[in-house]
Amino acid sequence: MKHSIKDIFQNLSTYLFFVFFLAFLALMLILEQQLSFQKTDILKKEKQIILDLVNQDKRDLDIALIQFNAKSTQLLQYQEQLKIIYKYNIFEQFIIKNSTQYLNDLSILSSYINKFDNATHKFYLQNKDKSLEKDAKQNLDTAFNEVNQHINSMLLKTIGYNQEKFDLVKYIVVVSFILIFLATFWYRKILNSIYGDISYLFKFEKSKSQYDMFSLEADAIALRMNRKSSVSDNPNLIDPVTGINNYKGLVHSYSHKKSLKDSNFTSVTILEIDNFSKSKRLFPQEIAQAMLKKVAYTISLHEQPVDVIARTDYNQFTIILSRASKEQSFKEVDLIRAGISELKFNIPETGPVNITVSGGFIVKPNNTSLEEALRQAKEILHYAKSIGKNNLLQLKDLARKEI
Structure with a gap:
């Protein structure tokens, strides 16, 4: 059975588009993974800021309050960044479908951070009042433990999300590699056969009359080239x-x-x-x-x-x-x-x-x-x-x- 060059190149065009799509998908997954790393980095930074606020030097109250306000503002900015980054986590939103859980965790984290800010602010203001210092310190420790544990929980969940993505990406990569490997060798064989047809037509000789054409179009051209000679051989x-x-x-x-x-x-x-x-x-x-x-x-x-x-x-x-x-x-x-x-x-x-x-x-x-x-x-x-x-x-x- 002879193959049509037109059909072969149409299929080859589809194959190249498929390879382009896989390359585009790989790029998107890399960006997706980069966003996951950014989220993890932000959560670690928030954890470090909270730890710094708890261990901050309180001997100079005015300086401590200035540093507290700066770091508190930074915490709020980090929360906004986490929300913005998640908008571009297409993979997590539509494949893993963790939108409800993740946004709920962000909401809880925001409430814990607000609670921690209030507790930290009261602790600084009541630092000189010995009667209130103990209660303020206890509230601060409670708020710190809550926000710290929740950040740890979100970090563990992020690792879980990344593991789910990796498992799916691993499957896609393996299947894609097998398909591309087979298709590449298949099209390499077909293109070599088409090149053989072209070489035969280019070096057209009667001694090659037994050559078996691979492509339909090349066979038609050969017939046309042979028409005069084959017919003229028999008047x-x-x-x-x-x-x-x-x-x-x-x-x-x-x-x-x-x-x-x-x-x-x-x-x-x-x-x-x-x-x-x-x-x-x-x-x-x-x-x-x-x-x-x-x-x-x-x-x-x-x-x-x-x-x-x-x-x-x-x-x-x-x-x-x-x-x-x-x-x-x-x-x-x-x-x-x-x-x-x-x-x-x-x-x-x-x-x-x-x-x-x-x-x-x-x-x-x-x-x-x-x-x-x-x-x-x-x-x-x-x-x-x-x-x-x-x-x-x-x-x-x-x-x-x-x-």
């Missing part, structure tokens, strides 16, 4: 006047190219030059042959590697197209008809002469033989000729006639 397959296939060449080329049509629609069209028959020769032989060559050349301008064109009768040409839709095939054949109608020949006796063609178009089902498709196309052609000239009709037009 019985060529129309001597136009240089394109005759009927035998048509059957031969179609049998070789039908496997390349993939899921496209195959159409069969028979075009006949109007008022141009072997029995009624209106023009000298040289001019008639020039007309036939010009018509064949006009048709060949629309030929693609998977198409087949042939002169199958004195004034008839058969066109087998492979296109993505029925409408596209019919439109292209109609363009051929219109292009031929624009041809002009200067005849010495009669002056300028226009060439027109009538045609019968049919889309060939997969279960229909080429001979049957040609028969149906001829039937439509006969009807097209009966209603005038320069007409291209299809099966539905014949159906209307029968109605």
Whole structure:
């Protein structure tokens, strides 16, 4: 089975986007981890500030109060930073889903810090009053223990959150590595095969005729490159006047190219030059042959590697197209008809002469033989000729006639 380069590169584009997405995800996880480190660092700093306030020198009360106010303000700033940082913890919010627990812990921490601030402030103000100093010291110790224990609890939870993230990231990394490893070697093999096709086409030699093409497009190009040589090797397959296939060449080329049509629609069209028959020769032989060559050349301008064109009768040409839709095939054949109608020949006796063609178009089902498709196309052609000239009709037009 041959592979389509178009499909391969579409899949490769998807694969590269997948790798880009993984790289982006890795970047986000690194930033997420950095935010976790910042939260841990802030909690440690808060813990250190609380410890410093408890152990602060109280001999100079004014200086102690100034330092207390500064550090108390810093604690409040750290609390705001923790809230802001968590807004960007997308992983924790939507994967671990710890928003309720974490925000509740922040709220409790804020209340403990406020309680600790009040207890510390009272302790400094009541430091000189021996009767109140004992109660103030007890309240301060209680507040310190509460906030310290809660910070320790939040640090332990942060470690737990980081462990959950690590477990998930570990799974993602392992699966991604396996997928990228397999896909990389797969695409490396495919691209090497495509390069082999290109090298074969570049160094095209008859001695390499046994080379097995990997890609569909390269095989089609090789067929086109081989068309003249393979057909010219057997003159019985060529129309001597136009240089394109005759009927035998048509059957031969179609049998070789039908496997390349993939899921496209195959159409069969028979075009006949109007008022141009072997029995009624209106023009000298040289001019008639020039007309036939010009018509064949006009048709060949629309030929693609998977198409087949042939002169199958004195004034008839058969066109087998492979296109993505029925409408596209019919439109292209109609363009051929219109292009031929624009041809002009200067005849010495009669002056300028226009060439027109009538045609019968049919889309060939997969279960229909080429001979049957040609028969149906001829039937439509006969009807097209009966209603005038320069007409291209299809099966539905014949159906209307029968109605």
